[in-house]
Amino acid sequence: MITAQGLTKRYGDVLAVDNVDLQVNAGEIFGFLGPNGAGKTTTINMLIGITAPTAGVVRLGGVDVARQPERAKSIVGYVPDQPNVYEKLTAWEFLMFVANLYGMDRARAEHRARQLLEMFELSDRAREQTGGFSHGMRQKVVIAAALLHEPKILFMDEPTVGLDPRSARMVKDILRELAHEGVTVFMTTHVLEIAERMCDRIGIIQKGKLLTVGTMDDLRAAAAAKGAVAGAEGAAGATLEDLFLELTGGADYAEVSRYLEG
Amino acid sequence: MAVDKALVILGAEFRQFLNGSVGTGARRSKVRKLLKSWGGYVFLLAIAIFIGRGVYKFAAGMNVALADYPDIARLIWVNLLSAASLTVFIMLFMTGVSVVYQSLYEAGDVKFLLGTPAPVGAVVGAKLVMSLVTNMFAILPFLYPVWVGFGAASHAPASFYFLVLLSQALAAAMFTSFVALVVMVIMRYVSSPKMRQVILVGSLVIGFMIFAATQAFSAAMSRNNGLSFEDIARIAQGVNLGKAAWLPHVWMLKTALLTMPGYGYSVWTSLLPLAAAAALISWAAIALSARAFVGGWTHAKETAPSARGKASSSRRAGRTIINRLQGAGWAIFARDLTMLFRQPVMWYGVLVSIVASAFFVFNISGAGNPALIRDMVVVIFTMMAAVSTGQFAGLAISLDGEGLWLMKSAPISPSTYYLAKLAFATAPGVAVLAVLFVGVSFVESVPQHPLYVSIPVGLAVLSVLSALSVMSDAIKPNFNVRLSSTGSQKQKDPGKAMLTTFGSQIGSVALGAVFAFPTYYSRIGWFSGWTDATARAVSLGLLAVLAVVAHAVAARVSIKRIRILFGGGLD
Numbered sequence: 001m002i003t004a005q006g007l008t009k010r011y012g013d014v015l016a017v018d019n020v021d022l023q024v025n026a027g028e029i030f031g032f033l034g035p036n037g038a039g040k041t042t043t044i045n046m047l048i049g050i051t052a053p054t055a056g057v058v059r060l061g062g063v064d065v066a067r068q069p070e071r072a073k074s075i076v077g078y079v080p081d082q083p084n085v086y087e088k089l090t091a092w093e094f095l096m097f098v099a100n101l102y103g104m105d106r107a108r109a110e111h112r113a114r115q116l117l118e119m120f121e122l123s124d125r126a127r128e129q130t131g132g133f134s135h136g137m138r139q140k141v142v143i144a145a146a147l148l149h150e151p152k153i154l155f156m157d158e159p160t161v162g163l164d165p166r167s168a169r170m171v172k173d174i175l176r177e178l179a180h181e182g183v184t185v186f187m188t189t190h191v192l193e194i195a196e197r198m199c200d201r202i203g204i205i206q207k208g209k210l211l212t213v214g215t216m217d218d219l220r221a222a223a224a225a226k227g228a229v230a231g232a233e234g235a236a237g238a239t240l241e242d243l244f245l246e247l248t249g250g251a252d253y254a255e256v257s258r259y260l261e262g
Numbered sequence: 263m264a265v266d267k268a269l270v271i272l273g274a275e276f277r278q279f280l281n282g283s284v285g286t287g288a289r290r291s292k293v294r295k296l297l298k299s300w301g302g303y304v305f306l307l308a309i310a311i312f313i314g315r316g317v318y319k320f321a322a323g324m325n326v327a328l329a330d331y332p333d334i335a336r337l338i339w340v341n342l343l344s345a346a347s348l349t350v351f352i353m354l355f356m357t358g359v360s361v362v363y364q365s366l367y368e369a370g371d372v373k374f375l376l377g378t379p380a381p382v383g384a385v386v387g388a389k390l391v392m393s394l395v396t397n398m399f400a401i402l403p404f405l406y407p408v409w410v411g412f413g414a415a416s417h418a419p420a421s422f423y424f425l426v427l428l429s430q431a432l433a434a435a436m437f438t439s440f441v442a443l444v445v446m447v448i449m450r451y452v453s454s455p456k457m458r459q460v461i462l463v464g465s466l467v468i469g470f471m472i473f474a475a476t477q478a479f480s481a482a483m484s485r486n487n488g489l490s491f492e493d494i495a496r497i498a499q500g501v502n503l504g505k506a507a508w509l510p511h512v513w514m515l516k517t518a519l520l521t522m523p524g525y526g527y528s529v530w531t532s533l534l535p536l537a538a539a540a541a542l543i544s545w546a547a548i549a550l551s552a553r554a555f556v557g558g559w560t561h562a563k564e565t566a567p568s569a570r571g572k573a574s575s576s577r578r579a580g581r582t583i584i585n586r587l588q589g590a591g592w593a594i595f596a597r598d599l600t601m602l603f604r605q606p607v608m609w610y611g612v613l614v615s616i617v618a619s620a621f622f623v624f625n626i627s628g629a630g631n632p633a634l635i636r637d638m639v640v641v642i643f644t645m646m647a648a649v650s651t652g653q654f655a656g657l658a659i660s661l662d663g664e665g666l667w668l669m670k671s672a673p674i675s676p677s678t679y680y681l682a683k684l685a686f687a688t689a690p691g692v693a694v695l696a697v698l699f700v701g702v703s704f705v706e707s708v709p710q711h712p713l714y715v716s717i718p719v720g721l722a723v724l725s726v727l728s729a730l731s732v733m734s735d736a737i738k739p740n741f742n743v744r745l746s747s748t749g750s751q752k753q754k755d756p757g758k759a760m761l762t763t764f765g766s767q768i769g770s771v772a773l774g775a776v777f778a779f780p781t782y783y784s785r786i787g788w789f790s791g792w793t794d795a796t797a798r799a800v801s802l803g804l805l806a807v808l809a810v811v812a813h814a815v816a817a818r819v820s821i822k823r824i825r826i827l828f829g830g831g832l833d
Contacts, residue, residue, distance in 0.1 A: 045830060046830070048671050049670075049671075049828075049829065049830070050667065050670035050671055050828070050829075050830050051830030052826075052829045052830040066829070069673075069828065069829065070673040070674065070675055071673070072673075073671060073672060073673040074673035076671065078667070078671040080667045080671075082664070084663075084664040084665050084667065085665060086597065086601060086665050088600070088601040088604040088605070089584075089597065089600060089601065090582075092582065093582050093584050093597070093600065096582055096584045096585035096593075097584045097585075097593050097596075097597045098668065098672070099585065100584065100585055100588065100589065100590060100592065100593030101590045101593055101594075101668070101672040101673070101674060102672060102673065103588075103589070103590065103673075105588075106585055106588060109585065110585075129604070145668075
């Protein structure tokens with residue numbers, strides 16, 4: 001469903017994303033992890049066609065994003081890393097706006113919007129301008145907007161940031177249900193526990209390079225092969241956090257731990 | 263202590279300005295950023311030089327012509343410079359109100375600053391200084407050169423140039439603080455958001471009307487054509503500066519002329535009242551701020567849930583203007599209009615334009631060349647409509663602000679997006695134009711074209727100006743600019759706003775000159791043999807061709823830029 005070949009992004013002398021190859025299948029939840037500034041958001045932006053790659057090709061549902069951007073975007077829902085919504089619009093107006101952008105039939109749009117607002121417990125705030133909303137509420141509005149047109153692919157950049165535990169749980173349940181229905185979910189997160197529990201496969205990126213892609217077992221094997229988590233036995237019981245820290249620079253973390261422990 | 267804190271805040275504001283203009287990166291990118299950011303300012307400087315040179319030539323010629331009548335020359339200059347001083351306030355009324363409002367109530371850093379130990383007075387004081395600087399930037403390039411031109415032609419002493427600058431700074435300070443006072447009182451003591459908007463806009467418009475009504479000079483001048491020196495002297499005497507000594511623009515005028523030989527004004531009737539008024543109002547605004555200024559009003563709920571219960575709010579939400587029609591183009595157009603209407607000071611600019619146009623009609627009614635007035639009505643009304651909405655048209659694309667991610671990620675074709683933005687940029691001006699043309703059609707004493715001529719011509723000119731404004735925004739958008747209504751990192755871009763407003767003025771004058779061709783063609787040798795009908799046909803034909811070409815160019819360039827923007831090519 002998502003295919004990226006040789007995806008590269010260079011900003012002047014800085015190589016933000018370096019020759020990334022990816023394939024994510026239909027109905028799969030793919031977790032994209034990496035330290036801050038590793039290139040996660042840049043990669044997502046290139047995948048959905050809102051940042052032009054320096055090199056490489058992206059196909060969404062078989063459609064080349066560079067050649068047919070509108071067709072490709074019509075099957076995508078996107079939740080950005082910051083829930084920037086139009087503060088002078090009400091939540092309802094925002095959803096109707098998004099529905100119109102995606103060419104939804106009015107009756108269907110209104111029905112879906114009511115459903116989603118109800119689900120995210122925003123029904124009673126639907127007529128308020130989003131400028132008065134908290135970060136979490138805006139995040140819910142943005143997630144509702146991404147789900148409104150029933151996309152085939154969902155890109156979510158840190159979807160649970162700012163959400164209360166109940167809402168975060170709801171988002172996780174929704175994502176599982178969507179994947180079950182065949183929707184492809186591509187998400188980044190810093191909450192490794194979420195990635196470990198939810199994602200079918202995980203990709204780890206660091207300094208623009210895709211270090212590894214695979215299931216949790218694949219990652220354990222990769223870490224063990226690197227000799228980082230005290231051999232194969234240690235790797236077997238390692239959490240994603242252990243693997244992530246080792247693959248992306250555990251030595252630094254250990255240094256910090258030692259400092260904190262005095 | 264409060265002054266120290268205010269200086270710290272001002273230092274940070276200045277640092278931000280420098281970083282935004284000069285950049286913080288490597289030397290090469292710094293230079294590139296410097297050139298890009300300051301290109302607009304260089305353009306403004308060129309305009310200032312053009313204005314100054316023009317006034318210098320005019321003043322030098324007039325001084326020579328009136329060399330034997332020094333008293334009459336002084337009277338004429340006093341009145342012309344009085345009009346220039348008056349223009350400072352008119353320009354401040356046109357653009358300065360939104361600057362003050364946004365600086366106090368829409369700046370992203372106000373809440374943060376109020377959370378620090380800095381006293382409220384220091385925060386408001388710093389914001390007022392920044393508003394003052396922005397307002398000064400808005401008026402100086404256009405009005406300071408007028409005085410410089412006059413001063414150079416009249417061999418003014420060096421102190422004259424400083425006093426002119428000082429008088430304009432004090433006037434801007436007085437205005438900025440006064441508006442802040444009014445805005446803070448309304449925002450603090452009126453609880454309903456909609457009522458706040460109505461009272462805010464209403465009181466400021468009434469303020470402008472009172473201000474404009476006190477100015478009889480322009481009416482007196484425009485009612486008299488072909489004046490002799492004696493007539494001018496008589497009119498000048500009629501506008502007795504002694505009687506009008508309480509008016510701030512007269513204080514400004516006298517302050518500027520304090521050290522000018524031959525004028526002999528006293529510091530007690532010029533600099534002192536001007537400085538005292540500026541200081542007093544500024545102090546009052548800062549003193550009031552401790553009681554009245556509360557940050558975060560912009561995030562107040564504009565539509566509260568009804569008392570009948572919250573559960574079915576979304577069910578009652580139903581139809582909005584945004585989903586009244588189907589399609590991405592309509593959605594973008596309707597969304598932009600909805601957000602624009604919810605800008606508290608948006609209506610102010612429109613109403614001030616309508617009031618100013620009414621004064622213009624009053625001034626020209628019942629006098630002069632009917633053919634010229636007919637064309638001037640169209641030109642001036644179109645210019646007022648373009649200027650009143652130019653600031654929005656020039657930000658049509660930047661309005662998407664940090665919400666641009668949605669435009670980029672949604673399946674919108676660049677041409678649909680462009681057409682929606684063009685419609686949005688043109689619509690408010692169309693409303694203003696319609697009100698003005700239909701309104702003036704009831705005033706029989708004003709010579710005017712029939713509505714089937716004036717409205718299409720006005721629309722053609724307005725749509726061209728809007729298209730060019732959208733194009734300029736597509737070429738160099740600023741997604742952090744104010745009025746973005748998304749996110750919290752809003753900034754000012756006075757250079758961009760000024761260029762758009764001034765560009766609209768120049769454009770409407772240029773296209774107006776094409777339309778008004780029949781009023782002056784006979785004075786040009788080549789066309790002297792033409793009839794009025796031929797001249798009108800040529801002017802309308804040329805206007806139509808220019809409109810089509812301008813639209814074609816604007817659409818082509820804009821769509822190309824939007825395609826790159828949507829694809830991330832401008833990141």
